[in-house]
Amino acid sequence: MALTREERKLLHQKSQQPTFGSGKPDSREGSDGDISFRKVEGSGTVQYLKENNDWTAISSTGEMPVMRIGGGSSGGGSSGVSNHASLSGLESDDHDIYLLIDGSRAMTGDLSLGGGDGALTFTVAGENSIKIPDNQASALIIEEANTAYLTFVTTNSGEKMQFHKALDIDAVSDFGSNSMTNVNIDSGAIDGTAIGASSQAAGDFTAIGAVAAGTIVGTTIDATTDFTIDGLVLTADTITNDAALTVDVAGDIILDANSGVTKFYLAGDTNDYASLTVAANGVTTLATFDDGGTVGHLTLDADGDIILDAAGDDIYFKDAGSERFRMDLDDTPTLAATGALTIHGSSTMTLDATSDFIAKTNTREVIKANTSSNIYFHAYAQTLFNDYYINISASNRHLTSGVSDFQQNYSWLGKHSVSTAYNTSFGT
Amino acid sequence: MGGYLSTPLSIKKYIKIPPRRLISGFLHINVISHDDNDDKLDAYQWYRDEIDSHTTAGTLASIADWHSADPWRAQAIGVFDDEGRANKFLSFGDYDCLLFWVAGGMTIQTPIFTGSAWSKAALGAAGYTDTTAGVWYSGIDDYCQNFVKYDLISRMNNGYGHAALMGDEVYNGTVAITKNEFRSDEIGISGFDSTSTPIDYDTAGGEVPNEHGGNFQKHIMSCGSHSTSANTGDGDIDLSTANKNTFFPPVQDVEVYGTHRLNIATQTNGATVLYSISPTSTPAGYHLTDFWNLVIDIKIRGYDDSYTGGGSSDADKEFFKSRVNVFFQPFGETGNLDISDTEHTS
Numbered sequence: 001m002a003l004t005r006e007e008r009k010l011l012h013q014k015s016q017q018p019t020f021g022s023g024k025p026d027s028r029e030g031s032d033g034d035i036s037f038r039k040v041e042g043s044g045t046v047q048y049l050k051e052n053n054d055w056t057a058i059s060s061t062g063e064m065p066v067m068r069i070g071g072g073s074s075g076g077g078s079s080g081v082s083n084h085a086s087l088s089g090l091e092s093d094d095h096d097i098y099l100l101i102d103g104s105r106a107m108t109g110d111l112s113l114g115g116g117d118g119a120l121t122f123t124v125a126g127e128n129s130i131k132i133p134d135n136q137a138s139a140l141i142i143e144e145a146n147t148a149y150l151t152f153v154t155t156n157s158g159e160k161m162q163f164h165k166a167l168d169i170d171a172v173s174d175f176g177s178n179s180m181t182n183v184n185i186d187s188g189a190i191d192g193t194a195i196g197a198s199s200q201a202a203g204d205f206t207a208i209g210a211v212a213a214g215t216i217v218g219t220t221i222d223a224t225t226d227f228t229i230d231g232l233v234l235t236a237d238t239i240t241n242d243a244a245l246t247v248d249v250a251g252d253i254i255l256d257a258n259s260g261v262t263k264f265y266l267a268g269d270t271n272d273y274a275s276l277t278v279a280a281n282g283v284t285t286l287a288t289f290d291d292g293g294t295v296g297h298l299t300l301d302a303d304g305d306i307i308l309d310a311a312g313d314d315i316y317f318k319d320a321g322s323e324r325f326r327m328d329l330d331d332t333p334t335l336a337a338t339g340a341l342t343i344h345g346s347s348t349m350t351l352d353a354t355s356d357f358i359a360k361t362n363t364r365e366v367i368k369a370n371t372s373s374n375i376y377f378h379a380y381a382q383t384l385f386n387d388y389y390i391n392i393s394a395s396n397r398h399l400t401s402g403v404s405d406f407q408q409n410y411s412w413l414g415k416h417s418v419s420t421a422y423n424t425s426f427g428t
Numbered sequence: 429m430g431g432y433l434s435t436p437l438s439i440k441k442y443i444k445i446p447p448r449r450l451i452s453g454f455l456h457i458n459v460i461s462h463d464d465n466d467d468k469l470d471a472y473q474w475y476r477d478e479i480d481s482h483t484t485a486g487t488l489a490s491i492a493d494w495h496s497a498d499p500w501r502a503q504a505i506g507v508f509d510d511e512g513r514a515n516k517f518l519s520f521g522d523y524d525c526l527l528f529w530v531a532g533g534m535t536i537q538t539p540i541f542t543g544s545a546w547s548k549a550a551l552g553a554a555g556y557t558d559t560t561a562g563v564w565y566s567g568i569d570d571y572c573q574n575f576v577k578y579d580l581i582s583r584m585n586n587g588y589g590h591a592a593l594m595g596d597e598v599y600n601g602t603v604a605i606t607k608n609e610f611r612s613d614e615i616g617i618s619g620f621d622s623t624s625t626p627i628d629y630d631t632a633g634g635e636v637p638n639e640h641g642g643n644f645q646k647h648i649m650s651c652g653s654h655s656t657s658a659n660t661g662d663g664d665i666d667l668s669t670a671n672k673n674t675f676f677p678p679v680q681d682v683e684v685y686g687t688h689r690l691n692i693a694t695q696t697n698g699a700t701v702l703y704s705i706s707p708t709s710t711p712a713g714y715h716l717t718d719f720w721n722l723v724i725d726i727k728i729r730g731y732d733d734s735y736t737g738g739g740s741s742d743a744d745k746e747f748f749k750s751r752v753n754v755f756f757q758p759f760g761e762t763g764n765l766d767i768s769d770t771e772h773t774s
Contacts (some may be wrong), residue, residue, distance in 0.1 A: 400763040406449070409763035415441045415754045417769055418462060419728070422746040423494060427468035427519065 018097060022114040024048065025055045039114050272296065435742040436680045437730040441754050443722040443765055444772040445533070447688075451760030452531035455578070457726055459678050461522035462751035468519035471676035471748050475500065476508040494747065497731035499590075511674050513665075522748065524679040525584045530756070532576040534686035534720040539705060542567025546702065555697040558709035564695070568703040570715070574686035576722060589673030678750050681727040689716035689773060721772055724754055 018035040019025075025036045025048055034050045044061035099105055113119045122128035132139040132152055139154040151162040227234035231242030239245075247253060255262050257278075264274040271291035278284050290296030300306055308315050310329055317325035328334035343349065351357060359367040365379040373389060380393035392398065395414075402409030445451070461471060468474070479500065482491055496502040546554075548561040558564070665672050693704050693713030705713040728750060730743030758765060766772065 396767045397765070400765075402763040405446075405764070406761040409451075409761065410759045411757070411763045411765050413443060413756045413758070413765055413767040415752075415767050415769065417439060417441075417752045419437075419439070419746050419750045419752075421437070421730075421733075421744055422749040423731075423733075424749075426471070426748040427463060427474055 018047075020112055024057075025050075027054050030055075274298070436727040437743045437746055439726045439728060439752050440771075441724040441726075441767060441769065442771050443724070443756065443758075443767045444719050445686075445722055446719055446762050446764055447534055447536040447717065449760060449762035449764075450531075450533045451758040451762065452529070453756060453758035453760075454581075455528040455530045455684065455724065455757075456753075456755040457524075457526045457528070457679070457682060457724070458753040459524045459726065459728065459750055461519040461676070461678065461748045463519070463749045467517055468748070469516065470513055470518040471522050472508075472674055473511055473513040473516075473518075475747070476505070476510065477514060479503075479508065480505045480510075493733050493735060494731040494745075497741070497743075498729070509674075518665075518675070519748070521586045521675040522678060523585060523675075524677040526679065526682060527581045527583070528578045528682065528684065529581055530576065530578040530684055530722075530758075532574075532686070533761075534572065534574045534576065534688065534722075536572045536688050536717045536720055538717060539568050539570045539692070539715055541565035541703070542569070551702075554700070556695055556702065558695055558704075558707050560704075560708045563704045563706045563708075564702040565704065566700065566702060568692055568705075570690060570692075572688050572690070572720075574720075576684060576686040578684040580682075585677035585679075586667060586673050586675035587677035589670040676729075676747065678728055678746070678748075679726065680729045683723075683725040683727070685723050685725075686720050687723055687771075688720040689714060689771075691715075716774070719772065723771075724756070726752060726754070728752075 018037055019030070020037050022039045024040065024046075025038060030036065030050045032051050032053065036048045036050075036055065038046050038048060040046045040060070043057075046057045046060040048055040049058050050056070093100070096105065099107065130140075132154060134154050135156045136154045138151055140152040141148050142150040148162075148164045151164065153160045153162060225235070232245070233240045260278040262276040262278075264276075266272065272289060274286070274288045274296075276284065276286050286298070288296035288298050313328055313330050315327040315329060316323055317327075323338045326334075326336040326338075328336065355371065357367075357369045358365055366377065368376040368379070370376075372387070374387040374391065375389065376391045376393070378393040380391040382391075382393075384391075395416075398412040398414055400409065400411040402411075461468070469477070475494070478491060479495060492502070494500065500508075543566045545562040546556075546564040546566075548559045551559040551561070551564060556564070667673060691705070691712065691714050693707045693709075693711055694701050695704075695707075695709070696702070705715040707713050728743075728746050730746045732741040732743055733745040735741050754767075756767070
């Protein structure tokens with residue numbers, strides 16, 4: 001683990017290594033005999049020596065006052081060289097505690113810069129670089145305290161830069177003509193407003209893919225021409241596909257057309273089609289349109305039951321708008337036909353009632369058969385000791401049977417009358 | 429006042445039939461005293477008791493209309509036996525049931541006119557009122573023919589005892605229906621009429637016994653009646669005996685015949701009568717050829733309630749309220765039949 005700044009400072013002090021900083025050191029820091037190089041505005045780099053629990057400036061890179069001799073009494077009267085130009089032996093470099101301006105002496109400790117605008121400035125024209133060691137998992141860490149922001153990894157075959165904080169690019173980034181490859185977004189999401197909304201450029205995404213299921217989240221994906229996915233093409237007003245198209249959603253599929261009309265074409269034939277029309281209050285019409293007007297058949301083909309459930313009681317069957325059948329679905333269902341009705345069976349036809357079977361004409365009962373096999377014609381209503389198997393309520397013309405005119409005709413005619421003129425006193 | 433009634437009440441049923449279709453079938457006619465049949469005395473007993481009570485009270489004149497008609501003939505109470513059926517409420521016994529065999533049909537054809545139809549000008553010149561051209565003729569013959577025949581097969585009622593045993597000829601309590609019957613033998617059809625002197629078979633040289641026939645009268649009949657006697661509670665009147673069959677059969681006669689719709693209109697200028705079946709003036713003339721009416725005329729005994737004296741007397745009231753049921757079962761060349769209480773006119 002790297003040492004903290006305070007730890008490095010203590011280590012310097014304990015090893016009698018000079019310390020660095022800016023401004024005059026605090027008297028509470030260090031011990032007598034410590035040396036500290038401080039960058040002092042107007043004086044350049046000043047060398048301080050702590051003695052008697054206080055720091056004394058003993059040299060500087062700027063214009064220096066008369067040089068003080070450390071450890072001497074302030075009341076002494078000796079004199080010395082006070083002009084730096086008068087010093088000799090400056091090139092002897094017999095103290096390796098200094099950095100050499102030609103950069104030939106490597107620093108053995110950490111470098112702490114005072115900071116500020118241009119604290120580290122390269123001035124050589126041409127290439128400037130900061131070199132980091134090879135094959136290191138953390139060749140260089142730019143951090144705040146121990147919180148890394150950017151890490152340079154030089155591990156062989158794993159070289160990379162790791163951004164540990166959000167990357168805020170507030171200017172238009174231009175990769176020039178270079179490809180941006182091997183960009184692995186392995187978590188999170190791409191979030192924004194529009195891709196290409198503010199600065200559009202010609203060119204195509206060759207592919208947007210993922211090695212595993214992923215998500216594209218956004219507000220608007222705006223294509224100036226088409227979206228094409230394999231054979232699927234999304235244009236401004238059309239989705240086409242060169243194969244079967246599956247719409248598989250976990251929730252509802254909603255088609256919202258302001259006209260209320262949804263049309264279904266066959267191979268682009270706009271003259272022959274089916275439509276689903278939704279009007280106010282959910283009134284819906286499923287219709288077919290045949291350009292010839294004759295064979296636009298509609299087939300409901302179910303492997304199971306076909307259920308028509310109308311809360312309005314009635315289900316209608318119409319011919320070109322004219323009602324032909326009405327199925328009244330209340331608790332006494334009725335099948336009403338408009339027009340002559342024929343029930344045609346290609347084989348045996350059975351009408352099976354668990355109770356009475358009644359045939360009517362114009363609401364008047366004509367035939368009734370009960371579950372005891374008694375048959376009643378014309379609403380025969382007499383109460384008998386026991387019902388006959390055939391009972392006919394008839395007046396005047398009771399029965400006729402025959403082949404045709406002139407052949408085998410047999411009829412029953414009856415007439416009943418009561419006298420109207422009689423002795424009303426009779427029997428009184 | 430009343431008296432013998434030459435014209436009884438008539439209840440007719442009309443059956444509409446196409447022409448030239450031969451049919452035959454049974455005709456049932458049931459007539460019964462009808463006033464719920466539960467609280468009335470039988471007619472003979474009630475009327476006899478009425479005569480008795482009014483005779484006693486001297487008020488017979490108040491019921492003179494029916495009393496003076498058949499069968500009472502304004503006779504005194506002594507003529508009529510008391511059958512002892514007071515309070516028995518046996519009006520149901522006053523019924524008549526008849527079974528006929530009816531056969532035949534009717535041909536209808538357009539009338540044959542004499543001469544040519546008059547023109548409008550000729551009619552006008554001759555001074556006729558209706559000058560419709562082409563419909564008026566000087567003569568007309570209608571050859572439509574009714575071929576309906578009928579035979580009374582049987583008749584059942586409870587009144588034959590009046591004629592058989594009571595001996596009260598004055599009381600015409602029964603009316604026979606004439607049955608036309610001719611019987612043949614090896615010699616041929618004989619034509620002896622029952623209204624003539626009966627044949628004396630015992631006289632030497634008399635008629636051959638098996639030669640007989642003519643108009644026989646079918647009196648009120650009761651065949652095979654069996655009384656269960658009073659012990660069973662089924663009735664103390666033994667209807668198997670003639671003298672107990674003294675109820676009131678309401679039917680006086682039945683006629684069955686065919687008729688067609690015909691009205692020949694006439695007009696005259698004072699000298700020559702012209703005939704038409706399709707004039708534009710009234711009365712309308714007509715002659716329908718697509719159907720005819722089989723008429724079942726049931727004559728019910730009655731009295732003249734509105735008789736004011738003089739001349740013939742026609743019955744206008746029945747002695748009691750009756751109910752008639754007619755049932756006809758024709759078999760033959762048509763089933764195109766329609767029955768009604770009134771004549772079919774179209």
